[in-house]
Amino acid sequence: MTKADLRRTALARRMALDAGEVARRSDKLRESLFRQFPVADWQWLHLFLPLQKRNEPNTWEVIRWVWGEDLPLQLAVPVVQPDGESLRHCELRPDTQLTHNRWGIEEPVPDPVTAPEVLPAVLDAVLVPLLAVDRTGQRVGYGGGFYDRFLAQCRPGTQFIGLNLLNEPPIRRIADVLATDVPLTAYITPGRVWRF
Template sequence: MTHYTKAALRRAALPRRQALSRAEVTQRSQQLCDQLFRHFLVGQWRWLHVFLPLALKNEPDTWPLIHRVWAEALPLRLAAPVVQPDVISLRHYELTPTTPLRANRWGIPEPVADPTTEVAPAQLEAVLVPLLACDQQGQRVGYGGGFYDRFLAQCQPKAVFIGLNILDEAPVAAIADVLPTDVALHACLTPSRVWNFG
């Protein structure tokens, strides 16, 4: 079995993702949205956590998915993350059509923090997780900051963690340098299929 390091997977994935055209990012993001609604009982969730995309890095565009939830008037409510001043943790706020947004230091849109709309991780039933690559055990590679591992560890045991990979690639066999604090995904969506883990 081939084992890949997170750094090697990150180095390989970033240029491949950066090479995608805007049209490809748009098309693949819509396919990811379709996969989520086709394979998961989205309408039965009460709270879904979504990341807002960093367009400069060709992250999956989650806005089609967000607008679909709003358009279908599902009972589902959405939450989005805000990076905290300590630059190691996240807090989460409800995302509605009227939520004001502002870009953080990395250019990622975030809800303007409002204590009345804060959502606790324990309330979330599903979390969409950004990633660059993952393995067949559901371990993922992000940018290396550890934000999501710390956040996912706070979620309820029944919460479903779903990675979104805009690169239409199968999970690698195994990531070599998984840490005890890393939290595995339950599934990963690519534009063409769904990978389920465990």
């Protein structure tokens, strides 16, 4: 299947989930992340803030857990740049002021004290949004290429972990993978973890 086909069908299935189911499945993703990955060994975790109108996984579950457990893990989140094509990354702290970008996604107001810039080279792991994934770790997102450009800037060994609210295994193959697409190293659904 092509990315466009997968994007359309997966988004429709995800949009059919009610708010309670999104919350329940998001909690399962959080549990799997902390149970199946060496989070305590990481210094920096990058994650996306959820776009609720598209029923994205609620990564605030992960954020609240890190802050509530007082883990030494530092968090970073993306900020879309004015060019509409690139991302900058800022630290997320409890006192970080947030605003909504033009897509309705929360992101930090860049500030040298409460939301300093974080370079991709320092990240130990990145939680990656997606709609579908194949058996080689290639993913389908919304089609903007933001994450492929970003992941290519990370250092070798950074864990790229896809999150999906749908309990779907990787498909056999995405038909139109590009040379610039960056594969995941792992994929979490509410029911299972796959590693590539």
